[in-house]
Amino acid sequence: MPLSRVTKCVWQHHNRKTELQPVFDYFRSIANEAIRTGIEKNITSQFGLHYELYYRLRSEFYSQYIYGALRCAASKLKFYRKMKRKNPQIKIPHISKNHLILEGGAYKISDGQIRIPIRPRQHCRIKLNHYVLEQIRCAKIGSITITEDKLIISYSKQITGQNPVSFVAIDRNLDNATTYDTQDKFTIYDLQKANQIKQTYRQLKSKFKRNDVRIRERIFAKYGKKERNRVHHILHCTSKQIVDQNMGIILEDIKGIRKLYRRGNGQGSKFRARMNSWSFYELQRQIEYKARWLGLPVKYVKASGTSSKCAACGSKMVPEEHRMLSCPHCNIVVDRDINAARNILARGTRVVPVGIAGEAMVEESKKNILKVDAVQLPYQLTR
Numbered sequence: 001m002p003l004s005r006v007t008k009c010v011w012q013h014h015n016r017k018t019e020l021q022p023v024f025d026y027f028r029s030i031a032n033e034a035i036r037t038g039i040e041k042n043i044t045s046q047f048g049l050h051y052e053l054y055y056r057l058r059s060e061f062y063s064q065y066i067y068g069a070l071r072c073a074a075s076k077l078k079f080y081r082k083m084k085r086k087n088p089q090i091k092i093p094h095i096s097k098n099h100l101i102l103e104g105g106a107y108k109i110s111d112g113q114i115r116i117p118i119r120p121r122q123h124c125r126i127k128l129n130h131y132v133l134e135q136i137r138c139a140k141i142g143s144i145t146i147t148e149d150k151l152i153i154s155y156s157k158q159i160t161g162q163n164p165v166s167f168v169a170i171d172r173n174l175d176n177a178t179t180y181d182t183q184d185k186f187t188i189y190d191l192q193k194a195n196q197i198k199q200t201y202r203q204l205k206s207k208f209k210r211n212d213v214r215i216r217e218r219i220f221a222k223y224g225k226k227e228r229n230r231v232h233h234i235l236h237c238t239s240k241q242i243v244d245q246n247m248g249i250i251l252e253d254i255k256g257i258r259k260l261y262r263r264g265n266g267q268g269s270k271f272r273a274r275m276n277s278w279s280f281y282e283l284q285r286q287i288e289y290k291a292r293w294l295g296l297p298v299k300y301v302k303a304s305g306t307s308s309k310c311a312a313c314g315s316k317m318v319p320e321e322h323r324m325l326s327c328p329h330c331n332i333v334v335d336r337d338i339n340a341a342r343n344i345l346a347r348g349t350r351v352v353p354v355g356i357a358g359e360a361m362v363e364e365s366k367k368n369i370l371k372v373d374a375v376q377l378p379y380q381l382t383r
């Protein structure tokens, strides 16, 4: 199998360092200057910016900051040019947050500390925690990003792509994620809690009545962060359990699903809010990067018809009560999520379903569908 390199990030908090403030200011000013020059002279490559600006922007600070700032500016300019094609009135990008990017080789990690140069012979040290040290121990470390309170380290490793014999298909729904694998096992990961959290914060935000934008922004940012942390934790548990089974991943491509729930589509605002807060992409992102890190293949299949067609014979199914579907041809009643996951699996593995494969499932689905809470470790159960 071909060798490839995969990259991941790990981050930790650090205490606010006053000695970093002048460097933040310097970094920001170079990056903004580079954006200005880039737009004026129509330069987008990092190399072009470097050629144009390096000698002008050198100062008493460590010169590696210029590389990081120009890289940051180049990526902002690239994005700006891309967006400008769609919307000519787009604002010129401007960096206002305090941050730093340092390429590999500019900093040093020793004795559990990271040493960041500020000026010649002057350094700032940040102590790394156990988790970060454990993660980066055997990996090749790339660039680092430092913000006011966070340190983000990217690291990579060489992997050989695996060629797994079994695959698992994932059907993502608002309330759960259902998996079905080639060994005919299915698991339903309950994600209702994530939706409850989102609903709680939505209600909390709607109660805010003060007519003050600055306060509202600050409070909403705080709520947003809390909400994100809680929901992402649930999704992390789910994605880890799915990927840890060491199977190839098959997902449905549901890009553009937000278009279905827009204003004016004839749906209620509460329904739209619920559907649009569905974090289907976050789960996909997590599964994908975790699978890539292990060298497992990730496939995408077309989503149309997966939830309405019979997994056994392919005919249109009739909806029943309690999220069940019945097939008039095969005379079976199955859970709609399991049916969808089976359809996705069949598309991904190109296995054409033959005969009534759902018979074994009928009993199971009627009695007790194995439902697991996404947060509490149900891994032994699913095995």
Ligand SMILES: [Zn+2]
Pocket (backbone or CB within 6 Å): 310, 311, 312, 313, 314, 315, 327, 328, 329, 330, 331
């Ligand atoms: Zn059927």
